[in-house]
Amino acid sequence: MKRRAFLAAAGAAVMLGLTACGSDDGEKYLGTWKATRGSLGLTIEKNGKDFIITHTGGMKWSADEENKKSSATVNKHGQLEVSAGPMTITGSIEEKTGHLIIGGKEYVRVE
Incomplete structure (x- = not known):
């Protein structure tokens, strides 16, 4: 009986x-x-399900000069993907620092 309860709990933990x-x-x-x-x-x-990225400070990844916005999605690896014309820019959050690394630049979250 105890073994069944243990196996059920272990299975639930794995599924979670x-x-x-x-x-x-x-x-x-x-x-x-x-x-x-x-x-x-x-x-x-x-x-x-997607994201909108608004760029400030002169940088942009889209040809939309008026609002400097780009669309993005999250890929199956959990990385942020931005379509920038013929290429895709991929970004992720560095675990150690919590900084966003995307487009060759490093960003810190503004609180």
Whole structure:
């Protein structure tokens, strides 16, 4: 009896762990980010299942000069992907520092 209860609890823990790993919806990217060097910045907002990135400080990844916004998604690895014309820019949050690394630049979250 004790063995069954243990196996059921262990199985539930494994399933919970697998569910958590596969459900990265990109919430960790939301917010305002400022470049660690220079005056560039990003604001990342949810737009349905996707994201909208608003660029500040002169940088942009889209041809939309008026609002400097780009669309982004989260790939199966949990990385943020921004379509920039013919290429895709991939970003992620560094575990040690919590900084966003994307487009060759490093950003810190603005609280």
